[in-house]
Amino acid sequence: QKEVEQNSGPLSVPEGAIASLNCTYSDRGSQSFFWYRQYSGKSPELIMSIYSNGDKEDGRFTAQLNKASQYVSLLIRDSQPSDSATYLCAVSRASRDDKIIFGKGTRLHILP
Amino acid sequence: GAVVSQHPSWVICKSGTSVKIECRSLDFQATTMFWYRQFPKQSLMLMATSNEGSKATYEQGVEKDKFLINHASLTLSTLTVTSAHPEDSSFYICSAASLYEQYFGPGTRLTVT
Numbered sequence: 001q002k003e004v005e006q007n008s009g010p011l012s013v014p015e016g017a018i019a020s021l022n023c024t025y026s027d028r029g030s031q032s033f034f035w036y037r038q039y040s041g042k043s044p045e046l047i048m049s050i051y052s053n054g055d056k057e058d059g060r061f062t063a064q065l066n067k068a069s070q071y072v073s074l075l076i077r078d079s080q081p082s083d084s085a086t087y088l089c090a091v092s093r094a095s096r097d098d099k100i101i102f103g104k105g106t107r108l109h110i111l112p
Numbered sequence: 113g114a115v116v117s118q119h120p121s122w123v124i125c126k127s128g129t130s131v132k133i134e135c136r137s138l139d140f141q142a143t144t145m146f147w148y149r150q151f152p153k154q155s156l157m158l159m160a161t162s163n164e165g166s167k168a169t170y171e172q173g174v175e176k177d178k179f180l181i182n183h184a185s186l187t188l189s190t191l192t193v194t195s196a197h198p199e200d201s202s203f204y205i206c207s208a209a210s211l212y213e214q215y216f217g218p219g220t221r222l223t224v225t
Contacts, residue, residue, distance in 0.1 A: 036216075041203075041221075042218070042219070043205050043216045043217060043218045043219040044156065044205075044216050045216070046213065046214075046215075046216075049213060088155065088156070099146060099158055099161055100146070100158070100207075100214060101158070102155045102156045102157075102158075103155060104154065104155040105155055
């Protein structure tokens, strides 16, 4: 069974601080890695995608990938109350039309 | 960005009836669409992969005769929950694969009474 593991949280971070979210995956054949944000009662929203080892930055978000360790992380700088949500780590074996396997998500709470 | 719509956004039906959920890619063509189900406080679980013009591929444990999927065109896939029961009450979400990524619809909340 191919799995994606995340700490369920909740992770509480003061406003303005850095939130660090982590994820491990079991399928070494995974090639595409995603972070989605999901607000309660809403559909997931893609925040970041990363395909090669290293860091990828987009605004306040930085995704990090280490395929050797089968580890993906998401850093959120200058955390805002609007960042409070559940963050889903997801992996896929290949291309855009391959199925995505989701982790259970980490609940993030930004403290005002 | 690419837009995926779902209809209806919520539906309440009586036990034993069937309900159809539509998933449309509004500004792109999607040869592949995916159907997920999410129970409260749980993650998304893939139900099936829908390919235009062919039969859907169901994940293990998902009853294909209960959850009928039709992908009749490059912009429309439908999920029909047949003989719905209260345990089918859930949040159903579709996604469509564009040239670069998958995009999710807003979801359909199904309540079976």
